[in-house]
Amino acid sequence: MTASGDTARRTAERVARDSYGRLVAYLAARTRDVAGAEDALADAFASALQTWSINGVPDVPNAWLLTVARRRLTDAARRRQTQAAGKAHLQLMADELDDAAHQHDDIPDRRLALMFACAHPQVERGMRAPLILQTILGLTAQDIAAAFLISPATMGQRLVRAKTRLKEACIAFAIPERVDLPDRLDAVLEAIYAAYTKGWAEIDGTGAPLADEAIWLGRLVVSLLPDEPEAKGMLALMLYAEARRRARRDSTGFYVPLEQQDIALWDDWQIDLAEVLLDEANACGPSGRYQIEAAIQSAHVARRRLGAQTWPVIVALYTHLETLTGSPVVTLNRAVALAELDGPEAALVILDGLSDDRRLADYQPYWAARGHLAARAGRHADAHAALTLAIGLATDDAVRHYLLAQRAALLAD
Amino acid sequence: MQYLLLIHHDDEALAKAPPSLWAEYAAFNAALAKSGVGTPGLRLEHASKGRSITRRTGAVEILDGPYADTKEQFAGYLLVDVPDVDTAVQWAIRCPSAHYGTIEVRPLWAMAPA
Numbered sequence: 001m002t003a004s005g006d007t008a009r010r011t012a013e014r015v016a017r018d019s020y021g022r023l024v025a026y027l028a029a030r031t032r033d034v035a036g037a038e039d040a041l042a043d044a045f046a047s048a049l050q051t052w053s054i055n056g057v058p059d060v061p062n063a064w065l066l067t068v069a070r071r072r073l074t075d076a077a078r079r080r081q082t083q084a085a086g087k088a089h090l091q092l093m094a095d096e097l098d099d100a101a102h103q104h105d106d107i108p109d110r111r112l113a114l115m116f117a118c119a120h121p122q123v124e125r126g127m128r129a130p131l132i133l134q135t136i137l138g139l140t141a142q143d144i145a146a147a148f149l150i151s152p153a154t155m156g157q158r159l160v161r162a163k164t165r166l167k168e169a170c171i172a173f174a175i176p177e178r179v180d181l182p183d184r185l186d187a188v189l190e191a192i193y194a195a196y197t198k199g200w201a202e203i204d205g206t207g208a209p210l211a212d213e214a215i216w217l218g219r220l221v222v223s224l225l226p227d228e229p230e231a232k233g234m235l236a237l238m239l240y241a242e243a244r245r246r247a248r249r250d251s252t253g254f255y256v257p258l259e260q261q262d263i264a265l266w267d268d269w270q271i272d273l274a275e276v277l278l279d280e281a282n283a284c285g286p287s288g289r290y291q292i293e294a295a296i297q298s299a300h301v302a303r304r305r306l307g308a309q310t311w312p313v314i315v316a317l318y319t320h321l322e323t324l325t326g327s328p329v330v331t332l333n334r335a336v337a338l339a340e341l342d343g344p345e346a347a348l349v350i351l352d353g354l355s356d357d358r359r360l361a362d363y364q365p366y367w368a369a370r371g372h373l374a375a376r377a378g379r380h381a382d383a384h385a386a387l388t389l390a391i392g393l394a395t396d397d398a399v400r401h402y403l404l405a406q407r408a409a410l411l412a413d
Numbered sequence: 414m415q416y417l418l419l420i421h422h423d424d425e426a427l428a429k430a431p432p433s434l435w436a437e438y439a440a441f442n443a444a445l446a447k448s449g450v451g452t453p454g455l456r457l458e459h460a461s462k463g464r465s466i467t468r469r470t471g472a473v474e475i476l477d478g479p480y481a482d483t484k485e486q487f488a489g490y491l492l493v494d495v496p497d498v499d500t501a502v503q504w505a506i507r508c509p510s511a512h513y514g515t516i517e518v519r520p521l522w523a524m525a526p527a
Binding site: 154385400 | 433437439445447450498507
């Protein structure tokens with residue numbers, strides 16, 4: 001590839017990363033056809049690579065792409081509708097897109113509107129996060145499938161289905177009424193957080209970029225809806241987790257639990273930002289699940305950094321979260337925190353109460369926690385059995401090796 | 414939904430596996446049993462010990478060894494009963510053999526109730 005070809009590719013990649021969502025939003029604003037808009041944009045990127053490497057990169061690459069994509073769209077629409085009514089519509093669309101192409105400032109509400117469209121109740125719950133990731137970030141079905149552990153072909157089919165569903169339902173890219181916003185916002189936050197947890201779990205490979213994208217989306221939502229405390233809570237929660245990314249593995253790739261992490265490896269800047277966001281969120285009224293989870297992380301930070309005795313606060317926060325969510329995972333976390341106050345036996349009583357919950361039968365953290373608590377309580381046989389199940393259920397190699405080492409240490413005791 | 418996990422091993426990779434592989438397999442089988450989704454799978458003898466039979470041309474042809482000369486050979490299988498393909502894929506990811514080859518996840522043909 002020539003130097004100019006290289007520049008063209010780099011510019012195209014940068015534009016794709018920075019403006020993809022906005023460009024799709026513009027193109028789909030009137031037609032409501034996200035798939036069509038993406039196809040047109042893909043064509044535009046393809047011709048950009050060819051044209052820019054020959055003629056150089058234009059001053060406003062976004063506008064160039066939008067113009068080419070718009071032409072593709074209007075051509076396609078023209079093939080579909082020949083009656084006079086269609087012409088007026090096309091003219092209107094062309095004018096609107098022209099306007100958009102010549103505005104260099106962000107119109108973030110369009111982007112947000114697109115996210116809300118993706119989080120529409122008509123879209124299958126599990127597809128909201130992938131759809132947001134694809135339409136807002138331009139991740140490929142391949143990337144998303146890798147993050148969501150589904151075959152690229154299946155993910156591709158599902159994305160197409162979800163987009164068709166959006167189009168059939170004629171879901172306008174409009175900001176929902178104020179009264180509908182909380183419901184929709186929940187879905188948007190849930191989708192973003194789902195994407196983040198996928199990215200968090202993957203220490204290498206596809207994980208970190210996906211986590212970055214989720215944080216970026218979180219920042220976007222916070223900047224657009226500054227009065228929504230849960231949006232800030234979720235962004236804070238993601239930042240607390242992200243701040244510890246480097247500390248989660250040692251130099252040999254070995255898993256390091258929170259208690260043993262080197263806090264010098266934590267990212268202070270991300271933690272500070274999270275603390276500010278959490279303060280702002282807490283000032284806004286009653287706390288939702290993300291704020292509570294962020295507050296728990298904040299308490300862990302204070303404990304590890306300052307040696308503050310924050311376990312009682314952590315237990316209280318988990319208790320509150322438990323009543324809010326009814327989630328057995330929250331109960332599990334409360335038990336683990338309680339062990340720091342009342343000892344492992346007290347925690348094991350709670351875990352025993354969960355042992356019939358089918359949802360936890362193949363939940364690796366449950367068995368890992370059970371193994372650690374039983375070991376601390378001196379119940380070696382129980383610990384061995386639970387750690388064995390945790391080893392069998394682990395999908396992360398580093399975690400599996402850590403658990404194997406824990407079990408080996410048990411035998412050495 | 415029932416899914417068959419078809420395990421294909423790469424001989425060279427498997428030969429370099431650490432001794433802990435079998436301990437990990439024991440843990441995997443324990444987790445499989447505990448979660449109630451399946452029982453330990455069946456391991457096959459090496460493909461070179463098999464026979465391949467066809468009557469495509471009418472005449473019986475019997476060949477020694479594997480059906481196809483591929484780098485990874487079919488080595489065993491296990492059946493899981495789980496809600497969806499993603500859960501089946503999770504079990505394939507957990508299966509220690511995934512490090513030494515490929516695990517194919519295939520839904521069983523759903524028979525219409527008689």
